[in-house]
Amino acid sequence: MKRYNPTEIEAKWQKYWEDNGTYTVNLADNSKPKYYGLSMLPGITGAGIHTGHGRTFQFSDIKTRAKRQQGCNAYNPIGWDSFGLPVENYAIKVGKKPREAHDEALVNFKRQLKRLGYGYDWTKELSTADPQYYRWTQWIFNKLFEHGLAYQKESPQWWCETDQTVLANEQVEGGKCWRCGNQVTKKNLKQWFFKITEYADEMLAATDDLNWTEMVKTMQKNWIGRSVGAEVEFKIDGSDDILTVFTTRPDTLFGATFVVLAPEHELVKSLVNNETSEAVEAYVADAARKSEIERMNESREKTGVFTGSYAINPVNGNRIPIWVADYVLSGYGTGAIMAVPAHDERDFAFAEKFNLPIIEVIEKPETNREIGVYDGEGPLVNSGRFDGIDSSDAREQIVAWLEQEKTGHQKTSYKMRDWLISRQRYWGAPIPIIHCPTHGAVPVPDDQLPVLLPDVDDFKPKGGATSALAGVTDWVNTTCPICGEASKRETDTLDGYACSSWYFLRYLDPFNDKQPWNPDIINHWMPVDFYNGADHAVAHLLYARFWTRFFYKLGLVPNPEPFGRMMYNAYILAPDGTKMSKSKGNTIDPLEIMDSGYGADSLRVYEMFIAPYDLEAPWDTRGVPGAYRFLNRVWNLVQEYVEASSGRLSDKSNEILVTAHRLAKKVTEDIENDKFNTAISSMMEAVNNYYKLKVANPIAKDDTWTYAIESLLMVLSPFAPHITEELWRQIGHEDTIHIDHWPKWNDEFMTTDIMTIVVQVNGKLRAKLEVEKTTNPEDIKRLAIESDNVKKFVEGNQPKKIIYVPGKLVNVVV
RNA sequence: GCGCGGAUGGUGGAAUGGUAGACACGAGAGACUUAAAAUCUCUUGGGCGGAUAGCCCGUGCGGGUUCAAGUCCCGCUCUGCGCACCA
Numbered sequence: 001m002k003r004y005n006p007t008e009i010e011a012k013w014q015k016y017w018e019d020n021g022t023y024t025v026n027l028a029d030n031s032k033p034k035y036y037g038l039s040m041l042p043g044i045t046g047a048g049i050h051t052g053h054g055r056t057f058q059f060s061d062i063k064t065r066a067k068r069q070q071g072c073n074a075y076n077p078i079g080w081d082s083f084g085l086p087v088e089n090y091a092i093k094v095g096k097k098p099r100e101a102h103d104e105a106l107v108n109f110k111r112q113l114k115r116l117g118y119g120y121d122w123t124k125e126l127s128t129a130d131p132q133y134y135r136w137t138q139w140i141f142n143k144l145f146e147h148g149l150a151y152q153k154e155s156p157q158w159w160c161e162t163d164q165t166v167l168a169n170e171q172v173e174g175g176k177c178w179r180c181g182n183q184v185t186k187k188n189l190k191q192w193f194f195k196i197t198e199y200a201d202e203m204l205a206a207t208d209d210l211n212w213t214e215m216v217k218t219m220q221k222n223w224i225g226r227s228v229g230a231e232v233e234f235k236i237d238g239s240d241d242i243l244t245v246f247t248t249r250p251d252t253l254f255g256a257t258f259v260v261l262a263p264e265h266e267l268v269k270s271l272v273n274n275e276t277s278e279a280v281e282a283y284v285a286d287a288a289r290k291s292e293i294e295r296m297n298e299s300r301e302k303t304g305v306f307t308g309s310y311a312i313n314p315v316n317g318n319r320i321p322i323w324v325a326d327y328v329l330s331g332y333g334t335g336a337i338m339a340v341p342a343h344d345e346r347d348f349a350f351a352e353k354f355n356l357p358i359i360e361v362i363e364k365p366e367t368n369r370e371i372g373v374y375d376g377e378g379p380l381v382n383s384g385r386f387d388g389i390d391s392s393d394a395r396e397q398i399v400a401w402l403e404q405e406k407t408g409h410q411k412t413s414y415k416m417r418d419w420l421i422s423r424q425r426y427w428g429a430p431i432p433i434i435h436c437p438t439h440g441a442v443p444v445p446d447d448q449l450p451v452l453l454p455d456v457d458d459f460k461p462k463g464g465a466t467s468a469l470a471g472v473t474d475w476v477n478t479t480c481p482i483c484g485e486a487s488k489r490e491t492d493t494l495d496g497y498a499c500s501s502w503y504f505l506r507y508l509d510p511f512n513d514k515q516p517w518n519p520d521i522i523n524h525w526m527p528v529d530f531y532n533g534a535d536h537a538v539a540h541l542l543y544a545r546f547w548t549r550f551f552y553k554l555g556l557v558p559n560p561e562p563f564g565r566m567m568y569n570a571y572i573l574a575p576d577g578t579k580m581s582k583s584k585g586n587t588i589d590p591l592e593i594m595d596s597g598y599g600a601d602s603l604r605v606y607e608m609f610i611a612p613y614d615l616e617a618p619w620d621t622r623g624v625p626g627a628y629r630f631l632n633r634v635w636n637l638v639q640e641y642v643e644a645s646s647g648r649l650s651d652k653s654n655e656i657l658v659t660a661h662r663l664a665k666k667v668t669e670d671i672e673n674d675k676f677n678t679a680i681s682s683m684m685e686a687v688n689n690y691y692k693l694k695v696a697n698p699i700a701k702d703d704t705w706t707y708a709i710e711s712l713l714m715v716l717s718p719f720a721p722h723i724t725e726e727l728w729r730q731i732g733h734e735d736t737i738h739i740d741h742w743p744k745w746n747d748e749f750m751t752t753d754i755m756t757i758v759v760q761v762n763g764k765l766r767a768k769l770e771v772e773k774t775t776n777p778e779d780i781k782r783l784a785i786e787s788d789n790v791k792k793f794v795e796g797n798q799p800k801k802i803i804y805v806p807g808k809l810v811n812v813v814v
Numbered sequence: 815g816c817g818c819g820g821a822u823g824g825u826g827g828a829a830u831g832g833u834a835g836a837c838a839c840g841a842g843a844g845a846c847u848u849a850a851a852a853u854c855u856c857u858u859g860g861g862c863g864g865a866u867a868g869c870c871c872g873u874g875c876g877g878g879u880u881c882a883a884g885u886c887c888c889g890c891u892c893u894g895c896g897c898a899c900c901a
Contacts, residue, residue, distance in 0.1 A: 215896075218818055222897055229901085247901060260901090302899090325899095332900045339901085345815085346899055415900050537896080570895095609838070610826065614819090616894080617826060622839055629853095630838085636853085678828070681837035688837090691854085758833045763882040765833055789868080803881055809832055813881045 001643065002730075004635035006599025006628075010722040014117060022736055023068075023119040025075040027508060027521055035072040036525050037064030038507075040533030040540070041128075041500050043081040045090050048108040050587035051619060052572040052580045054116055055607040056534050059569060059676070061118045062608070063530045065718035066671045068119070069742045075525070077507040078113065078120040080106065082129035084496020085163060085179050088427035092460060098427040099455075102129065112591055117600045117721050119738070124510045128499035133506060134429040135450035136516035137499050140547070141432055142443045149195040149550065150421075152441060156264070156330075157420060159187035164461035165424045166191055168495060169417050170223070170539035189465055192422040192431060192492065196546045200224050200414045203545055206561060213568035213614065216537045223538050225415025230399045231334060232408040234259060234311035237319055241267060243311055246333030246413055249343065250402070251394040254383040255361035256338035257351065259311045259322045260304065263287035264330035268307065271322055276308035280324055287326045302327055302350045313338075314407040315398070316384060325350065333413050341373075348373045362391050419543065421495040426459035426468040428493030436480035436487040445481050451489070467491050501543040504528050504562060505551070516556075523558045531563040532613075534571045541566070567674055569613040577618045593624055601720035602628040608676040608719055631723055633687050634716065638727045640694070641709045646701035653697060653704035657749045659689045660708040664745040667715035676719075683716055711743035758809040759784045761793040769810075777804050784810040 017023060039060040042053070049057075060076055068074035082102055091101035113120070126133055144150040158167045160177040166189060171178040204224045207217050229248035236243055243259060261268055263284045272280045283305045304325030311322050327346055328337050341351035342360040351358050361382050364374045377391045386394050402408030422431060430451045432444040444451050454475045459468045469491040470476065480487040502516075508525045509517040533540075541563075548562040573579060574586035581587065593603050605627035611617035663686040670679035690708060699705050709731065717724040717737050728737035751773065757780055759767040767787040771780060781802050784790060794814050801813040 215818055219896060222817065225897090225900065227900075245901085249901075327899045327901095329900060337901050344901065346901070349899095413900075415897095606838095612827085615827085620826065620839065623826080626838055632853085677826095678837080681828075684837055756833085760832080760882070763832085763880090768833075792868095801881060803832095805832060809882090811832080811881055 001636075001639045004632050004723070006594075006601060006631075006722065007597060009726040010115075010117065010594075010599050010601070013722050013725045014114065016725075017119075017736075017738075018122070020736070021123075022738055023076070023121050024123050025073060025121050027075070027525065029073055030524060032071060032073040034525055035064060035067035035074040035530075036508075036528045037061075037067070037074065037076045037530040038504060038528050038532075040531070040536060041079055041081040041503055042109065043084075043086050044102050044105050044109065045086040046582055047105055048112050048589065048591075050580050051590050051593070051603070051607065052534070052587075054112075054590045054603070055572055055610075056532065056569055057113070057116070057118055058604060058607055059532045059567060059613060059674075060530055062671065062676060062718040063674075065119050065721065065738065066668075066742070067529075068739055069714060069717060069737070071740050071742070075121060075507075076119055077124050077126075078118070078122065079126035079503060079507065080109070080128065081496065081500050081503075082127045083134065083428045083494075083499045085165070085423065085425060085427075086496070087129075088425055088459070089163070089179060091427070097455075097457075098459060099129070112589075115594055115600055116590060116604065119721070124507060126503065126506060126510050128429075128496070128503065129427075131450045131452060132511075132513065133503075134453075134499065136506065137429050137494065137502070138432040138444070138449045138451060139446055139516060140502060141494065141498075142446060142449075143554065144194055144550065145433075145443050147550075149198060150192060151195065152190055152192055154188065154190040156186040156188050157191055158184045159189070160184050163425070164463050166420060166422065168420045168497070168539070170419075170542070171497075187465070191420050192433075192490075193418040194421050194498075194546070196419045196542070197414060197416055199546050199549050200226065200416050201412075202549065202560075203542070210561065210566065211564060212566040216541065216566065216568045219537050220542060223416055223542065227413050227415075229411060229413065230402065230408050231411040232314065232338065232402060234314065234338070236267075236271070236322070237310040237312055239270070239309070241270060243267060243322070243336055244334045245336045245338045246411060247338055249340065249391075249395070250398045250408070251380065251386075251391040252340040252343050252361050253313070253315050253338065253398055254380070254386070255340040255342050255359045256313055256318075256320060257341060257357045257359055258320050258339045260325045260328045260337050260339050260347075260350070261307075261322065262328040262330035262335040263324055263326055265324070265335045267336075268324055271307040271309040273308040276306060279305050280307055283324060302346070302353050304350065304354065306354075314402065314405065321356070323350075323354075331417060332415065343373065343375050345373050345375070416542075419495075419546070421498055422490075422492035423495055424465055424467045425461055425493055426453075426456065428496060429453070429499060430469065431490040431492050431494055433490035434478055434480060434487045435490065436483065436485055438485055439480055439482050441490075442481055442487075448481070453493075467493060469493070497539055497543050500540060501547045502551075504531075504544070505557065519556055522556070526557055527559045527561060528563045530565045530567070532567040532569055534569050537568060567613060570611075570616040572607075572610065573616055573618040575619050575621060580619075588619055598624050598628050599722070601631055601723050605631065605680060605719050609680045610677070612677050613674055630684055630687065631720060633691070634712065635723065635727065637687060637690055637694075637699070638709055638713070638731065640699045641701065641705060642730050644698070644700045644705070653702070654752065656690070656693050656697060656704050656708050658752055659686050659693070660711050660743075661745040661747075661749040662686075664711045664715060664743040665747075665750070668742075668745075671718065679715075680719060683712070683719075686712065707743075711745075713737060714741050714743050717741075755807055757784070757807075759787060759790055760809060760811040761790055762813060763811060766790050766793055777806065780804060781810055785812055 037060040039057045064074045064076040087102055088098050091098040094101050158172045160167055162180045162182045172184055177184050204226055207221055227248050230250040231244050231246050234243045304323045307322045307324055309322045310319045339347035341347040341358040343362060359382055361380055362378045363381050379388050379390055380386045380394050399410050430453055432451045434442050436442050454472050456468055456472055476489050478487055478489055505517050508521050544562050548557055549560045551557040552560040590603055594600050602624050606623040666682045667679045713724045713728050725737050753773050754770055755773050757769040767789045769783055781804055797814045799812045799814050803811040
């Protein structure tokens with residue numbers, strides 16, 4: 001009898017799979033149904049992955065493996081998110097050039113992923129920093145530019161002083177840089193944007209129907225942040241200027257007692273007079289100096305100054321003061337609001353502090369009379385001819401009236417801003433633009449792509465709002481593609497997120513040098529059937545959706561949404577219950593565990609068994625040995641089968657078949673429903689069962705045990721691909737278990753002739769009955785009330801009711 | 815503050831409204847062994863009990879619906895995550 005030696009068999013089968021192209025997919029083969037499984041592109045930011053990452057990759061591996069075994073042409077590719085800030089920062093940290101640092105780090109990444117036995121098609125590996133890849137990223141930039149979705153604009157932008165670059169809104173988390181965690185400030189700069197807001201509405205509308213983890217859908221909806229309201233025009237008293245405000249509550253218009261502008265609002269300068277100008281200018285200058293985060297952290301104590309001017313409320317002609325305050329944000333709506341202190345908390349706080357009038361225009365419900373601010377619905381008061389109308393109806397009527405008077409209109413606003421994509425950093429795809437004195441920003445013609453990133457010795461950011469590329473004069477100096485005039489190249493590079501917004505399409509045609517992909521292949525393979533990750537719930541997924549929608553409009557992809565099922569999994573915590581991180585030194589290297597003799601399969605089984613996918617759970621160092629014990633039991637069980645004599649039939653084989661067929665069904669359904677932990681526990685249960693059953697029914701090479709052993713190996717295979725391949729061969733098969741081998745089950749085998757009926761009295765368990773499946777319900781009820789322990793609780797009373805749930809329980813109500 | 819989750823043994827967790835605690839870890843006992851490791855078998859929510867007879871209690875707290883509630887409804891507490899002066 002052979003002993004289970006993971007180290008030996010895992011190396012052997014990994015080599016076999018590679019040599020035989022077991023996971024190499026012919027993308028042109030349409031003879032089988034397709035299945036496209038993917039985990040988010042790994043970023044090369046350090047020397048490798050930890051067990052938390054490993055788990056993330058494994059989800060798509062298992063889904064894809066199961067489908068491959070079930071007869072699909074199943075594709076699980078791998079590649080590297082090589083461009084961008086994280087890689088460049090890593091390079092600075094290790095004191096090497098980005099390319100060099102990246103390539104060196106990649107060695108360990110690959111070693112880890114290969115040792116973990118993922119069923120990747122390594123022949124189609126890609127990297128976003130490969131010129132043959134970023135050539136097409138630049139091509140996509142050109143297409144966006146051509147369609148007016150890439151543009152340059154000067155505006156205040158998030159700026160990270162540490163990383164010396166601007167950041168997209170999605171990359172600022174709680175006022176801090178997503179990479180270095182330091183506070184960001186705003187800087188007025190001319191930058192490139194992608195017009196993602198163009199798709200805000202349709203992405204929002206499509207979100208509800210996505211088969212995605214609910215939390216991610218909610219986060220995306222909140223991020224898009226659609227608000228339907230109105231823009232209302234206020235005349236400025238004594239001036240021809242018009243002040244437009246945005247509000248979601250036009251029904252409260254009669255309650256507006258002042259107007260507030262953001263400090264950055266363009267009209268501020270023209271509204272001041274001799275007495276107020278000094279104070280207002282000081283206030284504006286102060287606000288500009290402070291970062292947004294400082295404003296936020298200052299305990300939300302309202303500050304502001306009066307401009308000296310007044311606005312006229314269009315509905316009632318009231319003359320109300322115009323203030324400047326930093327609680328109004330310049331980037332949202334019109335950067336100006338009408339303040340209704342009676343029905344908005346922030347306005348109320350401001351009014352209280354500066355003694356501004358408060359007028360109630362919505363009647364508070366009886367129960368809420370006490371509270372100061374009421375922001376709910378109710379009949380209008382103090383609102384002229386709209387009095388008595390419920391606020392929800394008044395909303396529309398007031399807007400209709402404004403539209404008629406041409407002093408306002410309905411308006412939808414979004415929190416989402418356009419995607420800022422220029423980075424003042426070296427390590428990225430150069431933005432393929434040439435600045436011509438005559439023609440302005442001119443895209444580099446498609447046939448001249450890629451614009452290669454030049455090799456430079458000093459790539460580090462110098463500050464001053466340009467990347468290191470600005471110093472490469474013979475690269476910067478070029479001629480205009482239109483007129484040939486001396487021009488300069490754009491020296492900003494593309495946000496790394498841009499590079500990773502379309503990789504799932506390139507995977508389907510990675511070597512195409514004529515076009516980014518062949519639409520015929522994409523039509524067959526898209527969308528991605530299963531996508532998962534533990535990060536990037538907003539930015540990456542929104543960007544990828546945006547681009548896919550754009551490609552859809554160009555007829556380049558068959559579906560506006562890139563990802564079918566998107567599963568957002570939780571991270572595994574370190575044994576101490578905190579987040580695993582390099583800096584804390586509490587990460588666990590999968591190589592270490594595998595090298596200690598447990599092998600990849602035990603690690604893989606534990607990673608799935610530890611908790612459901614969406615729950616954070618601390619790493620238990622005793623977990624892998626536990627999984628190893630289970631696999632060892634499988635191994636020993638199969639060894640008995642290998643050594644058993646053939647042809648003998650066990651006489652009482654029914655329970656073995658019940659166990660086997662139930663298991664096949666359960667694991668199939670669990671994998672389908674992403675319940676990987678219970679799939680494993682049911683396999684453990686079945687194996688425990690087989691150990692008991694083999695005492696009375698010794699393992700033999702009969703139909704019953706053959707089905708039990710083979711189906712066990714097949715359903716275990718996506719989780720533990722090496723041991724199952726080895727045992728599959730040992731029991732006599734010559735082909736790989738990983739293609740087209742999945743058990744069929746038969747519901748007829750899933751029940752025994754005897755069923756257990758639970759007997760309750762008033763809902764409490766009092767007895768159990770073992771009866772023949774064919775027993776009729778009346779007999780079961782009779783047996784139930786006659787059983788001794790039930791009699792004791794019924795105590796001669798006549799049962800009021802007897803409820804029988806067929807095949808399950810009897811509840812006697814007394 | 816708003817939004818979305820979560821709360822079950824010593825631990826990770828399981829449970830279409832129908833036997834709460836599957837499975838695993840840990841712990842304890844036994845078998846094998848000169849011994850240890852490995853392996854195999856059994857026990858393991860708390861309490862009463864000689865009992866693997868039976869009973870009582872038990873899924874964060876307080877109510878409710880139901881023949882029956884961890885599960886559904888209402889009101890709380892704590893906690894994780896996301897967003898956060900978005901008018």
